[in-house]
Amino acid sequence: MEGKGYAETPLSIDYVADMPYSYHAGFYYSKFLRELRDNKRLVGVKCPACRKVYIPPRIVCRDCFVKMEEFVPVSDQGTLIAFTVTNFSYTDTTTGNPKPIPYTAAYIRLDGSDSNIVHRLDLTDETKIKSGVRVQAVFSENRTGDYFTDIDHFTIIKGDP
DSSP states (O other): OBTTBOSSOOOOOOOOOOOOOOOOOHHHHHHHHHHHHHHSOEEEEEOTTTOOEESSOOSBOTTTOOBOOEEEEEOSEEEEEEEEEEOSOOBOTTTSSBOOSSEEEEEEEETTOSSOEEEEESOOOGGGOOTTOEEEEEEOSSOOSOHHHHEEEEEEOTTOO
């Protein structure tokens, strides 16, 4: 070492490690995924104290801290709360491949739910999207139990400004 910096360039090694793993979804999320896969149905869980419905299901109410056990159907339609259109490439964490761009991530409150979900909106022209519009889930024909592929995307309901 000389002075405040290194005299030589540090050595670097490029290596991609294969790190396979299994993820256990748990009872609540597994029920949610099975209903989606097998019945094209979205389910949430209702708090026995405050009656709020959460999707995806969770074990404990975020407000009351009470265990929730009542699964209830939730609509596949809802309201677009917020969105962002991404125009730069990044890695899709579910596949490891580059994400197709542009890509619109949507924050959606489904009818019958008191929480929001994040998914993809099929429209990418941000001048034609606005918060508050009604949206509808579009289910994949070949569902496998994966939330982000079993619902292919959400689309704005025709006739909604």
